[in-house]
Amino acid sequence: MTRLVLWDIDLTLVDARGFGSRWYRQALAAVTGRTLEQMPDTAGRTELAITTDVLENHGVPADEATIAAMFAALTSAVAETRDELAERGSALPGAAQALKALSLEPGFVQTLVTGNLAEVAFHKLESFDLHHHVDFEIGGFGAGSVHRHDLIADSVTKAADRHGTAIAPDSVVVVGDTPHDVAGALRFGAVAVGVATGSSTEAELRAAGAHAVLPDLADTEAVLTAVS
DSSP states (O other): EEEEEEEBTTTTTTTTTTTTHHHHHHHHHHHHOOOOOOOOOOOOHHHHHHHHHHHHHTTTTOHHHHHHHHHHHHHHHHHHHHHHHHOEEEEEETTHHHHHHHHHHEEEEEEEEESHHHHHHHHHHHTOOTTOOOOGOOOTTTTTSSHHHHHHHHHHHHHHHHSSOOOOOGGEEEEEESSHHHOOOOOOOOOOEEEESSOOHHHHHTTTTSSEEEEEEOOOHHHHHHHH
């Protein structure tokens, strides 16, 4: 393995804006009977962190059982809106081409490090036909920790076990749209590639310490250069 490429999903590969608060509203009502009054910041954060904040902000203890119930309800909410997500959301420009091009590069393995739950991650990518070249079984997902660098470590451990080889931190590449993605990569010792397709500008991603910054994924050659 030459490179392990860990993709973020939201506003890196897909645009599902407008759905997150709706899914949380449905899940919170189903689990606690409460009405969602406010959403915490979600950019670059994990589902465990977001769910904990949502519960505590609405006066509900964020215990293990309640968090598990929220995760189940969130997954159901996403599954129920799959068709609408496919119609109203979108794959970001160049995402499909980048994933395919990397799949043809010798030694590259692609998976996810995302704040999403594993099931939600699959629904989101499959909705836009982006799931073919990603190994979901070795991804790092948002139920595991409130810290993104923990998700990176989890994914690297899975990939090393699956491929029977040690993986040096500097052969890991994290691609994401927020300073949280960059910080997680740097904390782990991985290469950080910022993509300015979210709310963070190219300058902000550079200031966070990204090794390379792209305006988007539309230039496939630029993507290949950045992750190589």
